[in-house]
Amino acid sequence: MDMSIRFPGLNLVLDHVPRSFEIFGFEITIYGVLIAIGMLLGIFFVVLEARRNHEDPDAYLDLAIITLLSGVAGARLLYAAFSWSLYKNDPGQLLNIRSGGLMFYGGLLGGVLGGAVYCRIRKKSFWQMADLACMGLLIGQIIGKWGSFFNRESFGEYADNIFSMQLPLTAVRAGEVTTAMREKLQTVDGGTWILVQPLFFYESLWCLLVLLVLMMLLRKKVFQGEIFLRYLAGYGLGRAVIQWFRTDKILFPGTGVDVSLVISVILFVLCTVVVAVKRVMSRKRAKVRMRRIEKDQQAEKEAEQQRENVAENLETETVQGEKNGSERDTEERGSSSESVTFAAAAGGTEEAGQPDQEQERSSEESGGQPKS
Template sequence: MDVAFPHLGIYIKHLVNHIDVFGFRIAFYGIIIGLGMLAGINIACADAKRRGQNPDLYLDFAMYAIVLSIIGARIYYVVFEWDMYKDDLLQIFNLRGGGLAIYGGVIAAVITLTVYCKVKKQSFFSMADTGVLGLILGQAIGRWGNFFNAEAFGGYTDSLFALRYKMDIVGAGMLNDDVLSHAMEIDGVKYIQVHPTFLYESCWNLIVLAFMLWYRKRKKFDGEVFFIYLGGYGLGRMIIESLRTDSLLLPNTNIAVSQLLAGLCFVVSIVCITVGRKRVKNATK
């Protein structure tokens, strides 16, 4: 057995993390991220039609955003894991084993949309309100790539959703003292039991998506759904990041970069929503 959710009665004998096509290895990590992107594009285009917008704008934008977001996610990861790459720079271009940071992709997507809207003479906030529906759905699906890579998990837990991995399929860099001190041996095989933080985040993202889908027809101003995404995702990420064992840290500190950024996004979103609603209220007086 490679993986189990023992308290849920789910046991997976062999966790396959790739397929071979004509001798070329394709990681499930990449396949799942690709599926997330396709699902995200579909929901964004569907919302664009509902709003009377041109879906082709979003398809066109996606072609740029996908490439630049992957680059942004990789740069973000490499910057905060520089010691891993400084002696072998070619490994920076090896994406098949993972190593993408979501916030790097989000930052790149926002910058790309800003430039795209200026070129196409579109409203950034109007497009962002639709775009974030696709973004968070893509994130919810993409997180399952971490499951197949046996990464992005938290410390030890014996809770209902506890996840058990066979130790030899997990990277040594993700095994901290807390996890190792609770390692167990079953039938001569060593296992770790941890928080499935990728699962928590995937479920949280779906909750935020459901709220945004409900709220989009009730929004008071363009950009409000975008700020709900920033705040909603930020709140969940800030909490979930505190459980993880593999957080990217600010140099020479124990501060998780994504947790800090998530907290900042949450605060900014609250301020922007409050100010935006006050402006709408004052304008209708």
Template sequence: MPEIWFPNLGIEIAHLDRVAFTVFGRNVYWYGIFIGLAVVLGVLMAMKEAKRTGQSPDMYVDFIIYALIFAIIGARLYYVIFSWDFYSAHPEKIFALREGGLAIYGGIIGGVLTAIVYCKRKGVNFWLLADTIAPCLAFGQMLGRWGNFFNREAFGGFTNGLLAMRLQVSQVRTSDISAEVMQHIVNYGGVDYIQVHPTFLYESLWNLCLFLLLIKFRPKKKFDGQVLGLYFLGYALGRVWIEGLRTDQLMFGPFAVSQLLSGGLIICAAVFLIRKGKQEKAKKESES
């Protein structure tokens, strides 16, 4: 029986292992490989853009070392804080990173704070650095979501749409399966499957489009910080929609935390872009 199945596309994947290979008895997971590949390719793209814009390419190698450390800390803190009911009862699990539990918004917050401190200490233009990195973030998120595919996670509720994905119930965390999804279990050849929205795929495709848009727009930007603003606006718009489909959200009361944060981010990014755009326009008019 296939382990992963897209019935309406006629695609069946017989076997998909979470572990890519083993080194000295330690498993190396596909999730980690995708994240590592995203970081390397993102740095290379940032270095190329830095060279084009007269910045120091080596600075981005230096910056990413700090950014990675604090992005991981931020991603873990975010996840633990909004899953405190579990971690307060199992404090020994807080540092068990190999068991999963990193939230992308926490990583972004950690990375942005690191960039602010780094730029202040190095005397670097924060907005220029941010515009250089923003498309790389979209690219990295596009690639990183495929780690969720290998892990059989970050999926949504039941659907019978074109991209509907079936997963073997035995290979999915029970806590990720909603009651609605359980009502639509499909038995095929004696194996139980859930049929869900592949939200990892939706977000990956959304981030790919965002990446291409930012790359196309970046040389035409009117002011430093515009690319970053567009990244936050575009990413948050997609996340508001996609997060509403997922069944494994971090919750704050009756609300999905990522949807609340995305909504606030949309407003902040839009206000920033409008105000900054008006300021630049007024500045040019006064100089002419």
């Protein structure tokens, strides 16, 4: 099998792009390695950011483990639900995830449920933790999507542009080759090739853009959960456009409607509306709180002014009372002084008249005769 991949518009030829490699006889897919690397880098980023924000990094590490396990289970179950014909004769194959068969939105749903249960048990805010955890998820997506490059999957309809990718017809699954691709088959070095859009590359770039935007909005969020909802809306928008061109679609039974496309549109519309409404309500609540604070401050100022007026009146009354008391003391001292003076004067007069009275009494005692 030809293992080369070409990019004609970039004049780039990769002669050997393996799907896997072996270590001690054990086959390891490059897709799985990239998923693991993306996951570890995402967890590392989240833990560092949690530590920088003075949050509990161990809680985020526990959350990552729980959501990883529940996410893998959800991704497998959702895929099996819409592809049951592949497993109904051998349900044991549901556990064989090495053969592929995962849906991202199933993993997202499983991760959210697992994270919500964890936060409920640990009595932590799910929305607060989700705001930071979704950034780690984006990092995992940015790196993990390149696994589709090595697997020769997640490509789009025929296109001839600067980023178009040539794949050997024998290297891709027959069900992913559309009529347009077969009509535009190309022959290169004696082999048959298809020309497709590298949607994995577009999705990786989109996830990088969403990550950068969310990092700028993280410090400006108005309510808990805003960043997570914006992630769902932003990723849903990009995924809806990309999913429209994908050829490996999973359809609702009996219809031609793509499951991932419908989920992407719903997430974009619903989360965009929720964010807009919650931001408006948060602003209104902030204005109400501001008015309440202003009223409280005004009431406090008035109360303080009243206290100052009362204190000033008390001080004035005290000073006036002291002044009046001082005047009364002065008057009493003046009255006392006059009384003392008057008494002293009266006493002097009485003393002056006392000898005459004694003389008269002496005369009377001697018989009333005057002395010769």
